[in-house]
Amino acid sequence: MSSSPETHALGGPALDRRGPTARIRLRRAVGRFTPWLLLAPAAALLVWLLAYPLGDAVHLSFTNWDGFSAPKSIGLDNFTELAHDKHFKEALLHNLIIVASLPIWIAIPYFIAWGLHTKVWGWRFFRFAFFLPAVFSPVVIGVYYGMVLKPDGPLNGLLRAIGLGGLAHEWLNQPGLTLGVVIAIIIWSTFGVGVLIFLSALANLDEELVEAAHVDGASRWQIQRHVVFWQLLPVIEFWAIIIVIASFTAFFPLIYTLTQGGPGFSTYTADYDLYQEAFAGGNMGYASAIGVVLLIVIGLVAGLTVALLRWRRRLA
Amino acid sequence: MSTDAARLAGPRFRQAGKARRIGRLGGALALWLILATIALSTLYPLFFLVATALRTTQDYRLSPAGIPHELTLDNIHLAFSEVEIGKLALNSLMVVVPAVIIVTVFACLAAYALVHFRFPLRRSALVVVVALMALPPAVVLIPIFKVVLEAGLLNNRLGLILVYSALNLPFSIFLMASFMRSVPDELLNAARIDGAGPLRTLWSVVIPLVRPGLLTLVTLNFLFMWNEFLYALVILQKETNRTIMVGIAQFQSHWEKNLGVVSAGLLLSMIPPLLIFLFFQRDLARGLTSGAVK
Incomplete structure (x- = not known):
């Protein structure tokens, strides 16, 4: 693809029969170090504030540290x-429930993208509107839903106004229900990004294959299942991994502003537990151990998800 | 298949074809209604926040979801005077702007090296960048906090600036590298023959060609950092320098009786993201999808 400065320097000065001058030799020496010099600032920052802490997380997880x-x-x-930590196990269970909603999390943007790809009337506007929540901070979303879902808030007001008052709930104060509400909010706030990703993948689709399947008499649904789905699988995998990571580590701001883990501990998530242990309880070493366990669980679940998606491909 | 069958088999089947067409139309209408409902739910927050911010508390109590009748600017005033939303926004900008600059410069330098130079361990460096991209920030919260603490940068904006830069760097390098790959090496060689050094080549040849990518990088990073909460909460704990998202998360409980002020605060904090959304939507979309499709 590209030639390095050295090879260019070797190939270039064929006219120079007396050999390289001192100045050219100096430039070559500098040239050899150029990529390292260019990488140095980024590398320094990454090692100091990301790679070293990653190793230190493992070290700290074997210690008792109060932060002082x-x-x-x-x-x-x-x-x-x-x-044996009841709260942590409960939190992890909630995260696993969140991950179990992965099929919905994939299916909603997938089918919406499919619908928009058929260029339904106003598809550009829909794409625009769906993406909007993705630019809001989870803090904003949490505070907003805190207001909307109040017992006397707009949602219940709306339900009563259209005669569905029976559906009105204390959305944020029912142990069984609230976790579902939290999951729904997170899906609501991220599906627009999924739609964008799937749309751009659909735009890059091999149209000839779809055409061929159509000529062979396949129905729209058959084309979708047997042609489009398999072509999009790498993108689905990508989206699935993002969601697996997010569902273990991206709930903190929402939980902090919306439920504080409650009612009781019914919406406690692992990242919220990590923060509470560290900054409310002062158990920094213990919180590090939570981080390490989380990283392992994320790796396992992400690997399992990808294996599952690939295994389905082999079956088909 | 269905059309062939209808053509061959006469009126009875043509009838079936018609029914089918009506069925499809109905399906399309149902799809459209579903999409419209979802769009309503994603646009409603804007309406709700604007309406609630501009009406009195009594008016809000009457019909929280409805159209406001008693308009007032008091909530906006209170958001500035009592919540100090302007100061919070300034605090955020003082962290986000330097961090965006650092990330952009470092990412450009690194991506340039990774894409346009050949050197030992280049592949490994790329793998490390991708691996760090997948690292969720929450997992390394404690050790990063410890590094910041030991460097004496706790409650210091510089601490958060550096942390934000580091957290967003892997993704930024990856994104920048994917844009720089489209710059042909011939151009770089030509610049080199003309006697331009590596930095000069980066500045006058590569950067102008990846300007759209640069815009994507800047807007995306600004958005991420402006909206970030966990690290802002942990590293800038003092009231004098906390960021806007931390301020909002903490003031909401004090103003439970006056949702108008809460709404006004939220709305004001959403102005930068909304502006980015309105003017750079295409750049954001490109940034968010480039990882998936490539």
């Missing part, structure tokens, strides 16, 4: 305590 004194090594104690 030096971390004390305590072996596996944090992890054995985690295994």
Whole structure:
């Protein structure tokens, strides 16, 4: 693709029969280091504030640290305590429930993108409107829904006004219901990005295959299932991994502003638990262990999701 | 298939074809209604917040979801005087603007090296960038907090600036690299023959060609950082320098009786994202989809 500065320097000065001058030699030496110099600022920042902390997370997870004194090594104690921690297990269970909604999380943007791709009337406007919540901070979304879902708030008001008062609920104060509400809000705020991703994938679709299937007499649904779906699978995988990561680590701002983990602990999530342990309880080492466990769980679930999607391909 | 069958088999089947067409039309209408309902739900927040911010509390109580009747600017005034939303916004800008600049410059330099130079470990560096992209920030909250603490940068804007830069750098390098790949190497070689050094080549040849990508990078990073909450909450704990999202999350409970002020605050905090959304929507979309489709 591209030639490095050295190869150019070797190939270029064929006219120069006396060999490189001192100045050219200096330039070549600098040239060899150029890419490293260009990378240095980014690399320094990444090592200092991302790579080193990642390693330190593992180290801290074996310590007892309160944020003031030096971390004390305590072996596996944090992890054995985690295994018996009722709140953490409950939080992790909620995250697993959230991940279990992955099919909905994929299907909604997928089918909406499919619908928009057929250029329904006003599709540009819809694409625009669906994307809007994605530019709002989860903090804004949390506070907004905090107002809308109040017992005497607009949603219940609307339901009563159209004669569906029986459906009015204390949305944020019913243990079984509230987690579902939180999941619905997160899906609502992110599906627009999924629609964009699937739309741009559909635009890059191999139209000839679709055409061929059509000529062979396949129905729209058959084309969708057997031709389009498999072509989009890499994109679906990408979207699925993003969601798996998000569903373990992106709930904190929403929970913080909307439910504070309640009612009771019914919307406690792992990232919220991590923050609470660290900054309300002062158990920094313990919170690090939560982070490490989370990273492992995310890796496992993401791997499993991809394996599942690929395995379906082999079956078909 | 269906049309062939209808043509061959006479009126009875043509009837079926008609029914089918009506069915399809009905399906399209149903789809459209579903899409319209969803669009209504995503646009409603804007209406609700504008309406609630501009009406009195008594008026809001009468019909929270409806059209306002008693208009007032008090809520906006209170948001500025009591919540100090202007100061919060300034605090955010003082973190976000430097961080966006750092990320953009560092990402351009790094992507330029990764795309247009050959050197040992280049592939590994790319793999590391992609791997770090998948690292969720919440997982490394404690060790990053510790680094900031030990550097004496807790409650210092510089701490958050550097953390934001680091957190968004992998994604930015990846995005910039994908844009720079479209710059032909011939152009770079030509610049080199003309005697331009690597930085000069980057500045006068590569950057002008990837300007749309640069715009994507800047708008996306601005949006991410303006909206970020967890690290802002943990690193800038003092009231004097907390960011707008932290301010909003914390003031909402004090104003439970006056949702107009809460709405006004939310609305004002949404102005930068909304402007970006209105003017740079295409750039945002390109940034968010480029990772998936490539």
